[in-house]
Every structure is written in structure tokens, then in C-alpha cells.
Amino acid sequence: MRDFLPADKARRERVLAVIRERYRAHGFDEIETPVMEEYSRLHAGLGGDNEKLSFSILKRGMDAEGIRAAADDPAALADLGLRYDLTVPLARFYATNRAQLPTVFRAIQMAPVWRAERPQKGRYRQFMQCDIDIIGDASARAEAELMVASLDVLDTLGLEGGSIRVNDRRVLDAMLDAFGFAPDERPGVLITVDKLDKIGPSGVVAELRDREASGPAVDALDAYLDRPAATPSFDDAGIRAALPDGIPDEVIAHLVSLGETVAAARGADAPLVFDPFLVRGMGYYTGTIFELAHPSVDYSLGGGGRYDGMIGRFLGQQVPAVGFSIGFERIVDLLPDDGADGERSVVLVHDRDVPLDRLVALKSRLVADGARVRLEQRVKNMKALLERSAADGYTAFASVGTETTADSLELKPLS
Secondary structure, three states: OOOOOHHHHHHHHHHHHHHHHHHHHOOOEEOOOOOEEEHHHHOOOOOHHHHHHOOEEEOOOOOHHHHHHOOOOHHHHEEEEEOOOOHHHHHHHHHHHHHHOOOOEEEEEEEEEEOOOOOEOOEOOEEEEEEEEEEOOOOHHHHHHHHHHHHHHHHHOOOOOOEEEEEEHHHHHHHHHHHOOOHHHHHHHHHHHOOHHHHHHHHHHHHHHHOOOOHHHHHHHHHHHOOOOOOOOOOHHHHHHOOOOOOOHHHHHHHHHHHHHHHHHHOOOOOEEEOOOOOOOOOOOOOEEEEEEOOOOOOOOEEEEEOOOHHHHHHOOOOOEEEEEEOHHHHHHHOOOOOOOOOOEEEEEEOOOOOHHHHHHHHHHHHHOOOEEEEEEOOOOHHHHHHHHHHOOOOEEEEEOOOOOOOOOOOEEOO
16 A cells, blocks of 8 residues: 655546546546445355455454454454455445336446455555446447557557456356366466466466366367467457367357457457466356456556446346456556656745735636746755645746746746
């Protein structure tokens, strides 16, 4: 968890403003949910490994004896927890407020979440998530809207050249079935397959043999991974060529429709890449899954997928849903520190004897003209004062004496 100095905070807010503006331009509406959710909801088996990282909140009023008696049962110790993502809260929000929402609801959520994990580069215990979700649309149009909007965000931030890796959990299930893995061993197999980018095909096969997965199935997967490598085109022929026989036609048709829809919005060279071994570990995904990539880094800048089964857990009836989460912290780290992006911001450096009413009047005049203004009394070390002002995002300064007026004020650049 981190503190942010003024310049850092301003930079983050500028990026958030771009994300918010572009998502709103694509027809999404912003909502807000509480930072806490019920413990039982956060630990309902929907959050994958993130459930283990949830910060729990001790029940109010428990004495020492009660805490000792419940020490072996986390659910007896806590009834609330800090949210570890924004998807579980959204599902609860929709189930609670459905009558007041449109049939197809497009939501924006931009808020902090918390996970009790070991911090590392690009990952924190408290971090900002920027999510868009579409609830109530089972077609490929929903996924396409999320992808087009998120690529638009990258472009607007100056990170052109992004691409999206796409797969479908139903493709993974059908592939594992075709290779011969038993249903009860598939979750463990997927955990290993998800390491393909890190340990390579031979590492995946070796780990599966160490796990004593079905021998013939591992042999079939090994042979599949050993086939000549090719980047499949995102069309019916390309997707089928990248997959073993037996993948349901309706799943391939959904992916093809998605590719055609994104291509219509982004042009013939739509930046979608079919990756049959993209897994994504969240337990609630039921269909299409995707990750946002950029050539400047070897890690994803966001991702998401379809989670048609989650809202039904709270509502009692199935509702289609799909979401995309921008990796805000990683994107902020990638962007250059470009100051205030053209904002007019002025430091008025005044002498000690300038009347207070004159100072405030000058400041108010500049503020009324649209500037951001700070008052600073002149000091001996003016270089340090001006350097600090520039670091805080100010772009100009002016000296104010007892005779200075609004018309005689001379602005000078700080850089």
C-alpha cells in the first residue's frame, strides 16, 4: 500500500480521467459499490486463488474467549471482508438493483481493491481496478464492445499497437477432453498449462508427469505441443487449424463472430490473436476469455472474460455477463511523466510586504481565467522553490511586488 505525492496523484487522476471519458463515450455508465462485502459472498468459490488473499474483518463485539473458540474457523471470526476485485460486488449490485437497470446494462467501476499478497513489481496489496462489464447480452457483440473500448483507451493514452489474446474456457474443456484428461484432473492440468509461457512445452509436460496426470493424455498433449508452431488467423479456418478435432462448432462460431465484429470497428487488421492455451485462473469464467497485450512489455495490461454463472448465484436465475479489467497500475507505470498535459498552472512568488488583498485578488483573477494558481512567498533559495513547483506540475511563475497589477503580471515558463 502506497502514499502518493501531489504530482503522482495528479498523474494518476489524469489517466483515470482518460479511461473514464473513453468508456463513457462507448456507452458505459459508472456505478459505485461498498469497499466491504459479506464474508460468505467473497468466499463462495467464485474468486479462485484471490479468495485466499481476501482481507477479512473481525466480527464486532467478540471478546478474547470468543476469538479463541473460533480461531480454527475463519467464517466464525469474520462476517465481512474487503473486496478483492470488482466483479463479485457487481454481481451482488446487479442482483440487488436489477429492477432499476436496463435490460442490457453497461457498467463502469473505477475503485481500489485489496489483496493480502506479497508485493512485487506491478502488483500491490491495495491497487486501483478499472472495469467495464456488460450484463444481459449473451452474444459476441458484448465481448467486442469491451475489446474495442479498451483498445480505444490504450490508443488515447498513447499506447498504440495493443493486441488482445483470445480463447474460450469451453475450448479448453473440449481440448482436455479430446486429449483424454479425466474431469477431476482438469483443474490441476489447467494450472500447469497456464505456465506454458514461463516454463515452455517441455516444462509443462514434465510437470504433468510429476503430478501423475493420465499418461496417454499427457502423451497426446505433448504431441500437440510439438506440432509446427504457427500464429493462427482469427477466422474459421485459422481457429480450427489451431485446435484438435472435436471442438464444438458453436464455440468456434462465437469466436469467429467476435473477430468479425472487432474487425468491423478496428479495420481489417483487427488486433486479435487466438491463443488456445490462454487460461486465466478465475473460477467464474464460463466462456470467452481474453488478455490485453502491448509490444513494449511481456506481461498483460488487462484482461477479462465471460462469467454467465455468477449473477445467478445471487439472483436465482441465469443472466449472461462479461467483463474487462484494465491494469491501471501497470499502465500508469508505462506512461511518460508528461506533466499537466497543457494545463495552465502558475506559481505567484510574492514579496513579504505585498498586501494580502492584492495577492488574493491577483490569484482570483487567474483562477477565473481557468488557471491553477499557488501562492509562494519569496525565499533566498528561489531555485529550489521553482524546482519543487515544477515537480508538482506547475508550468509557469510570476513575481508579485507591491505595485504589481493583473495587467503588469509577467508569466515566465518554469522549464
